[in-house]
Structures are given as structure tokens and as C-alpha cells.
Amino acid sequence: MSYLDVIDTLQSVADGVLFGATYSLLGIGFTLVFGVMHKINLSYAAASIGAAYASLIVLSVVKAPAIFIFLLAGLAGGIIGFMIYVVCFRFIPQANPLATLMSTVGALLLIDEIIVHATVGIPVPYPALFSDVIVNAGPFTLRGDLMFMFALGCLSMLLLLVLLYRTKLGIATRAVAQQPVAAQLCGISIPRINGLTFVITGVVGGIAGAMIGAAIGVLSPLLSLPLTTKGLIVTVIGGLGSIPGAIIAGLLVGGFENLFQYFRGVTERDLYVMLLLFGFLVFRPGGIFSPAAGRD
Amino acid sequence: MLELKGLSKHFGGVRAVDGLDLRVPRGEVFGLIGPNGSGKSTVVNLVCGLFPVTAGEVLLRDEDITGLASHVRVARGVTRTFQNIRLFGQLSVWQNLWVAQNSTEHRSEGFLRRWLGGPGRAREEIDRILEFSDLSGKRDELAGNLAFGEQRRLELARAVVAKPALLLLDEPAAGMNAEEIDQLDARIRKLKQDGLTTLLIEHHMELVMAVTDRIAVLNFGQKIAEGTPDEVQTNPLVQQAYLGVAEAA
Numbered sequence: 001m002s003y004l005d006v007i008d009t010l011q012s013v014a015d016g017v018l019f020g021a022t023y024s025l026l027g028i029g030f031t032l033v034f035g036v037m038h039k040i041n042l043s044y045a046a047a048s049i050g051a052a053y054a055s056l057i058v059l060s061v062v063k064a065p066a067i068f069i070f071l072l073a074g075l076a077g078g079i080i081g082f083m084i085y086v087v088c089f090r091f092i093p094q095a096n097p098l099a100t101l102m103s104t105v106g107a108l109l110l111i112d113e114i115i116v117h118a119t120v121g122i123p124v125p126y127p128a129l130f131s132d133v134i135v136n137a138g139p140f141t142l143r144g145d146l147m148f149m150f151a152l153g154c155l156s157m158l159l160l161l162v163l164l165y166r167t168k169l170g171i172a173t174r175a176v177a178q179q180p181v182a183a184q185l186c187g188i189s190i191p192r193i194n195g196l197t198f199v200i201t202g203v204v205g206g207i208a209g210a211m212i213g214a215a216i217g218v219l220s221p222l223l224s225l226p227l228t229t230k231g232l233i234v235t236v237i238g239g240l241g242s243i244p245g246a247i248i249a250g251l252l253v254g255g256f257e258n259l260f261q262y263f264r265g266v267t268e269r270d271l272y273v274m275l276l277l278f279g280f281l282v283f284r285p286g287g288i289f290s291p292a293a294g295r296d
Numbered sequence: 297m298l299e300l301k302g303l304s305k306h307f308g309g310v311r312a313v314d315g316l317d318l319r320v321p322r323g324e325v326f327g328l329i330g331p332n333g334s335g336k337s338t339v340v341n342l343v344c345g346l347f348p349v350t351a352g353e354v355l356l357r358d359e360d361i362t363g364l365a366s367h368v369r370v371a372r373g374v375t376r377t378f379q380n381i382r383l384f385g386q387l388s389v390w391q392n393l394w395v396a397q398n399s400t401e402h403r404s405e406g407f408l409r410r411w412l413g414g415p416g417r418a419r420e421e422i423d424r425i426l427e428f429s430d431l432s433g434k435r436d437e438l439a440g441n442l443a444f445g446e447q448r449r450l451e452l453a454r455a456v457v458a459k460p461a462l463l464l465l466d467e468p469a470a471g472m473n474a475e476e477i478d479q480l481d482a483r484i485r486k487l488k489q490d491g492l493t494t495l496l497i498e499h500h501m502e503l504v505m506a507v508t509d510r511i512a513v514l515n516f517g518q519k520i521a522e523g524t525p526d527e528v529q530t531n532p533l534v535q536q537a538y539l540g541v542a543e544a545a
Contacts, residue, residue, distance in 0.1 A: 167412050168394060175384045175395045182382035185344055187370035187398030187458060 007139045012262035013255045018146040019215055020254015021153030025208035026227060027234030027246030028160065029201040035241035036177045036197045039100050043084055043107035044205055045227035050111045051077035051206030052213045056124065066127040070152060073210035074203040080111075081202020085195050108228065115221040123220035126213030149211045156207050157247055163200070164243070173197060177241070226270070233277045239287025248288055252276075297322040297493040298343065298462055303352035304517075305338050312338040314517035315352070320462070325484060325494045327504045327525070330514035331537065336497045337379065339514070340464045343495070344376045345369045356462065370398060373461030377451040377468055379497075385440030389431055389450055392439050393422045396454045422457065428483070429453040445476050452483065462493045469500045481507050505529065513537070 026045055033041045054076035055069045088103035133144025164170035176183045176193045184190050212227070213219045234253050238245025253273060260272040280287065298320040305313040313335040320326040328336050341347050343354055345366035354362045361369055375396075384392050397418050426432045429449040434442060439450055448468065455463055465484075469477050477500060484494060484507050498504045504511065505525040513521040513528060515537045521528055528534055 169412060171387060171391050171395045174387060175392075178384045178386055179382050181346065182378065182384065183395075184365075184367045185346075185370060185376055186396035186454065187367050188395070189365070189367045 009259065009262060011140055012258045014140065015143065015146060016258025016261075017251045017255040018143075018150040019258070020251040021150045022208045022211045022215070022250070023230050023234045023253050024247045024250025025153055025156060025204050025211070026231035027238055027250045028157065028243055029205045029208070030231050030235040031238060031241055031243060031246045032201050032204075033197060034235065035243075036173060037089070037094075037194055039089065039094075039097070040104070040232075041084065041088070041198075041201075042101065042104040042228060043088065043111060044104075044201065045231050046108045046111040046224035047080045047084060047202065048077060048205035048209035049212070049219065049221070049224045049227065050115060050209070051080055051202070052126065052209035052219055053115055053118075053124075054080070055206070055210055056126065056213075056219070059127075066129060069127060069214075070207055070210045073206040075206065077202040077204070077206020077209065078199045079202070081198040081200075081205065082195060084202075085198035089194065089198075090191065108224065112221050112224055115224075119221070121221065123218040123222075126210075126217060126219050128214045128217050131217075145214060149215055152207065153211060156204060160200070160204060161243070169196070229270075230273070233273060237277060237280050237287055239289040242287065242289040245287050245289035297357060298495065299353075299355040299358070300339070300343070301353040301355065303339070303342060303354065304350045305335075305342055305347060306350045311517050313342065316514070316517070316519055318512055318519065318522075320493060320495055321510075322493055323488065323491055324509040325488055325496055325507055327508035327511035328495060328497045328514065329499075329501075329504055329511060329528075334514040335517040336514055337466055338517075340376060340466050340495070340497060343462075344374055344464055367398075370458060370460075373459075374464065375455040375458055375460040375462075376464035377455045377466055379467040379470060381447050381451055383439040383442075383447055383450055383454070385438065387439060388436050389426070389439055389442070390422060390435040392450060392454055393425060393457045394418060396457050397421065398458055425453045425457045428456075428486070430479075444471060445473075448472060448476070448480075452480075456487060456492070460492065462495065463487065465494060465496045465498070467498055468496070469498055469503050472500075477503055 026048065029044050029048070030040065033039060033044070051073045055073035058072050058076070059066070059069050084104070084107050088107050089100055092099050092103055094100070128145045130144035130148045135142040135144065135147070164173060172183070172188050173193055173196070175186065176188060176190055180190055212223065230253065234246055234249045237253065238247070238249035253276070256276055257269055257273050261269040264272065300316050300318040303313055303316040304311065316339065328339060330336050338347070342349050345364060349362055353360055356372055356374065361372060364372070384395065387395065423432070426435055429452060431446060431449055431453060434446060439447065442450065448471075452468060469480055472480065481503055484496070487494065496504065496508060508525060510523065511525055511528045512519050513534050520537055521531045521534045523531070
């Protein structure tokens with residue numbers, strides 16, 4: 001392997017890790033809902049893409065700087081998240097684990113269909129920020145748009161961690177996750193915390209959706225299924241219910257994916273991501289951080 | 297303070313609680329005893345709203361709370377401890393108490409201040425409860441890492457930090473040694489001095505007889521006796537059903 005090959009390999013891993021921030025955000029969304037409700041929201045990635053579309057629509061009506069698109073996507077994501085909670089969870093018996101799983105599959109298909117019909121299935125361009133900025137660091141080049149995305153992803157995660165670990169709302173959310181019966185007897189309304197969890201994860205997902213749109217430069221309904229798979233893989237590798245796990249696993253999957261895209265091409269890349277998941281399932285089925293005993 | 301009227305709870309064909317009438321006067325420590333499976337814990341679960349009732353009413357300060365969700369009852373002043381400890385194991389002792397501070401006076405603060413603000417004046421109250429529970433030195437430890445006796449004390453602390461009007465204690469002395477039971481006795485008396493009404497379910501008879509003002513005895517979901525500790529102890533029906541003395545003698 002020549003010097004240039006090594007540089008190129010490292011370069012592609014670095015790009016992948018930067019893009020992996022979006023996977024981290026999606027993984028956080030899946031894992032947070034799972035941690036609080038012990039339910040999987042399969043419509044999450046589709047809703048995130050839907051929120052990115054919604055932000056485009058709003059931005060086309062209101063003239064605002066492109067940077068607001070992330071804010072708008074987060075806002076739209078929060079609203080869509082709450083709608084998904086009301087439709088797919090609030091009135092569906094929680095005792096049957098398959099009921100909510102199927103209702104979220106329904107929401108996934110519904111969101112996809114709405115997008116396909118509204119755009120006639122044609123991908124739409126998404127504004128990329130700082131795509132003209134290229135930073136040269138020695139032999140490496142760092143893409144401005146990816147770095148901005150990574151920074152935004154880190155900021156979102158930091159804010160989320162502060163919310164969850166420093167505010168009473170976050171502590172109440174974690175209390176519900178750990179001990180729902182006792183939480184409601186401490187005066188915490190469980191439906192309200194569940195609804196808020198969907199709003200919060202929706203905001204995170206909306207930002208992730210906008211980041212993905214900005215990084216790729218287009219939005220397409222074809223994104224939602226692969227992203228659902230990636231989000232779930234990240235969640236499992238990180239450890240179901242673990243937020244630090246989702247963050248690390250997202251970056252890991254991003255880097256890994258680009259590494260194998262570099263060596264084996266885009267057609268084979270997801271095969272290796274699946275192999276990574278397989279390795280984890282066999283050798284470390286609890287994920288990177290298997291959460292300590294949560295609810296009993 | 298608390299009144300139960302014809303309270304019933306059936307699980308399938310089992311009548312766990314069957315037409316129970318009970319009055320717990322304000323400011324008293326009221327004992328509820330009975331053999332295993334007599335329906336005591338079910339009564340607590342009905343009063344705090346964990347299960348819906350099959351029939352009957354639960355009145356708090358003469359207001360019907362039968363249909364309210366349990367977190368709303370907390371806001372009305374009903375809190376409880378659990379027989380099998382249910383702490384938030386991954387939160388610190390301090391956070392366990394902070395998150396339970398949801399009394400009416402805190403509700404008036406407004407959503408953003410209450411949920412996104414810092415602890416504010418809650419801090420002093422929590423410090424006082426920590427001292428009361430002899431947990432001041434453990435405030436930053438995870439609740440899951442505490443010793444058993446400390447976890448029991450935190451259960452009680454978490455139930456009283458919201459300044460309830462009615463406290464439901466579901467076998468608070470289970471698994472405690474004699475010294476810990478003495479401390480629990482002192483804490484229940486101290487809370488009574490502060491005006492708290494307590495419904496105590498307990499198997500440890502010495503504690504029940506020492507600390508309660510009145511006692512009701514349940515058997516097969518029905519009340520078979522009620523009175524002062526002395527009256528209940530000498531009641532032949534109670535001895536027969538609960539203590540089994542009459543048959544043994």
C-alpha cells in the first residue's frame with residue numbers, strides 16, 4: 001500500500017466519521033424512545049426525512065437565510081414526532097408490543113407515500129452550507145459542509161445531554177424510563193413524558209434529516225428505508241437505550257461504511273455494515289454500552 | 297382525610313377487596329393489617345390509583361378521587377412507598393428526591409421554570425428531607441448503589457418530599473433489623489407531629505401496635521375488626537383469623 005493509498009483511506013474514514021454524526025442523531029432518536037417506552041418507532045427515519053422536506057416547503061414560502069433550514073427542520077420534526085406519538089402510540093394498547101410496531105410501520109409507509117406523491121418521486125435539491133469551503137490540513141482535505149454538519153450534530157447532542165442530565169424534565173424522563181410505576185406515583189404524567197420524548201426525538205431527527213439533505217445535496221423518498229436500517233443498526237451496536245452508545249456507534253458506522261465504500265465500492269458497502277452488526281450480535285449482543293438494569 | 301365507601305376490587309373471580317368501608321381521620325396513623333393475601337396492598341394500590349376500582353368510592357378530604365389518574369392524586373396530596381423497593385436506580389439520591397417534588401406549590405411555578413429551571417428553593421427542602429432520613433452523606437450516590445436500609449429510607453424520603461397530606465406506607469419495615477425499625481418508628485411519629493395522615497400496612501406487629509392510633513383488620517378482602525391497638529389485640533375474631541391463637545390454644 002503506497003503512501004497515497006494510506007492518505008486516501010484515512011481521508012475516506014474521516015469523511016465517514018463526520019457524516020456519521022447524522023447516524024448518531026438517528027440512533028439517539030431510536031434509542032431514546034426505546035429507553036423511555038421500550039418501544040421501537042420504525043417511522044422515525046422517514047419522519048426525519050419528512051421534516052427536511054417540510055423545512056424546504058417553509059423556506060420556499062418565507063424568505064430566510066439557508067441556515068434557518070436546520071431550525072425549521074427541527075421544528076417540523078418536533079411536530080411530526082408528536083403527531084406520530086398521538087396516532088401510533090397514545091391510544092394503542094401498550095401491553096401488546098407488536099401493535100405499536102405495526103402502527104409505526106404504517107406511519108413509515110404513509111410518510112413515504114406522501115413524499116412520493118408530493119414530489120412525483122423526483123429527488124429535490126437541498127441547500128448545502130459551506131460546500132465551497134475546503135480546509136487543507138496537511139495531505140488531508142476537510143469538506144466545509146461535512147465539518148459544519150459534524151459541528152451541528154455535536155451541538156445538538158450536547159444540548160440533548162444537558163436537557164436529559166441537568167434539567168428536571170430530563171431527570172423525570174429518565175425516571176420514567178427506569179421505574180414507570182414509581183414515576184407516576186411521584187406525580188409525573190407518563191403520557192406527557194412519552195409525548196415529550198417524541199417531540200424531543202422528532203426535533204433531533206428533523207435536524208438529522210436536514211443534515212443528510214445538506215450533505216448529499218438532494219432529498220429523496222428513497223433515503224428513508226436505508227436510514228431506518230442504519231438508525232436501527234446504530235441503536236443495536238450502541239446498546240439499546242444507551243445514548244453515549246448511539247453517539248459512538250453512529251460515528252463508527254459512518255467511518256466503517258466509508259472505509260468499505262473506498263475499498264469495495266458503493267454497491268458492497270452496506271454488506272460490510274451488516275457484517276459489523278453481525279459481529280456485534282455474536283460477540284457483544286448487548287452493544288457497546290449495554291445499559292445497566294433499567295426498569296424491572 | 298381518607299374515606300373508602302364500599303370499595304371492591306375483583307381480579308377475575310378473586311375478590312381481593314370486597315365492599316370495604318374505612319375512615320382514616322386527619323392527623324392519625326392508621327394501621328391496616330391482615331394475613332397474607334387479605335387485600336391490604338390492593339387497598340393501597342386502589343387509593344393511589346394504580347388499579348381502577350371494580351366498585352365503590354375513594355374520597356380524599358370529602359372529594360371523590362376514584363376516577364383520577366395516579367399522578368393527579370399525587371398533586372392532590374397522596375404519596376406512597378413500595379413494599380418491593382422501586383427507586384430510580386440510575387439517578388442519584390438527590391435526583392430521586394428532586395424529581396418527586398411535584399406538590400401543588402411547585403406546580404404554580406409554570407412549565408418552563410419548573411421543568412427547565414434549576415432546583416431553586418427546592419434545594420433547601422431536599423436538604424431538610426435528606427437530614428430527616430439520615431442520607432445527607434449519600435446525596436450524590438446512585439440510588440441503586442445504596443445499602444438496603446438506606447434504600448428503604450430513601451423510599452420514605454421520596455414519598456414525603458412532595459409534602460403529601462396522606463402517606464401510604466406499604467410494609468415499610470420489611471427486611472429491616474430492630475434498630476432500623478426503631479428509627480422508622482421515630483420517623484413516622486415525627487411526620488405525625490408535622491400533621492401528616494398515614495395509612496400503614498405492616499406485618500411487624502410490634503411496630504404497628506406502637507405507632508398507630510387505630511387499626512383495621514382485613515381478611516379475605518373484608519374488614520373483620522377495627523379499633524385501637526388494644527381493642528384489636530384482644531378481639532377474638534382477629535386472634536382467630538389473623539394470629540391463629542384460638543385454634544392453637
